[in-house]
Amino acid sequence: MKFSVLLLSAGMLLAGHLKNTSFSFTGTVSHGESFSHKLPNGLLFELQPTDCGWMVSIHPPGVSNQDYLWPENPPVRQKNELFLDDEYDGDWEAPLKHVHTIYFARTRQQAQRKLDWIDAFEHGDYQRADKLDLRQSALGEAKLFVVGYKKTVMEQKIVANPKDHWCADDLRFRVVVSRW
Numbered sequence: 723m724k725f726s727v728l729l730l731s732a733g734m735l736l737a738g739h740l741k742n743t744s745f746s747f748t749g750t751v752s753h754g755e756s757f758s759h760k761l762p763n764g765l766l767f768e769l770q771p772t773d774c775g776w777m778v779s780i781h782p783p784g785v786s787n788q789d790y791l792w793p794e795n796p797p798v799r800q801k802n803e804l805f806l807d808d809e810y811d812g813d814w815e816a817p818l819k820h821v822h823t824i825y826f827a828r829t830r831q832q833a834q835r836k837l838d839w840i841d842a843f844e845h846g847d848y849q850r851a852d853k854l855d856l857r858q859s860a861l862g863e864a865k866l867f868v869v870g871y872k873k874t875v876m877e878q879k880i881v882a883n884p885k886d887h888w889c890a891d892d893l894r895f896r897v898v899v900s901r902w
Contacts, residue, residue, distance in 0.1 A: 746898040751776065753874055753891040763828060763902040765790065767864065774814050774876060774889035775807025778866065780826040790833050794825035794861060806868070806893070814889055822866040825858055828902060832856060863901045869894040 749769075751757040757769040757776075766783055769776035780790045795803045803822045808814035827833035835854055842851035874891035 744898055744900045745902065746896060748869070748894070748896045750892060750894050752893075753889055759897070761862075761899055761902050763862075765826070765828075765862075765902070767897060767899075769806065769893075772805075772807045775805070775817070776893070777807070778804045778822070778824055780824070780862075780864070782830070788830075788833065790827040791824065794827070794836065794858075806866075806890070808889075818868045818871055818890060818893075824864045824866065826862040826864065828860075828862045832861065859901075861901070862899065864897055864899045867896045867898075869896055 745762050747759050749757050749759060751769050753775075754771050756771055759767045760783070761767055761780070764783065765780050766786075768779040768781070768786070770779050778791065779786065781788045782790075791804060802817075803824050806817050806822070808817075827836055835856060839851050839854040839856075842848070842854060870892075871890040871894065872892045873888045875887050876889045877887065
């Protein structure tokens with residue numbers, strides 16, 4: 723009897739913990755407009771408009787200049803997880819066709835620690851940098867899935883491509899945040 727009560731209690735505790743391990747939301751944003759959604763930890767997830775799409779930002783409310791994403795999301799294999807536009811490689815549609823896995827600092831302290839980590843590297847203090855480095859598992863994680871979009875013609879774009887006058891509009895997306 724005691725064992726079954728213990729198992730039941732552990733199951734209830736685990737179920738309560740698992741309930742908070744992921745959070746999702748959906749949204750739609752038009753060309754030239756921004757989108758903002760508050761995460762459970764109080765940070766804001768934003769899509770900020772660019773010339774031909776959007777750029778992802780996560781930051782505390784009221785301080786959009788505090789970047790909680792960089793340097794956690796370096797460009798890898800000719801793509802940048804933070805860009806939903808053509809500014810990175812000239813292709814406006816390619817960034818809309820893959821899942822964007824985005825890592826972010828969950829607190830101001832983590833964000834500052836990552837900036838200190840960069841500073842240590844830039845000054846050649848690799849021991850200090852090693853101590854300051856955070857595992858990815860300590861960071862927040864969001865996955866952005868593009869569900870659909872429309873094509874809109876742009877007469878002039880910052881990224882000049884004479885064969886391509888298109889940009890995305892009415893972007894529909896889903897975001898799953900697994901750690902916050």
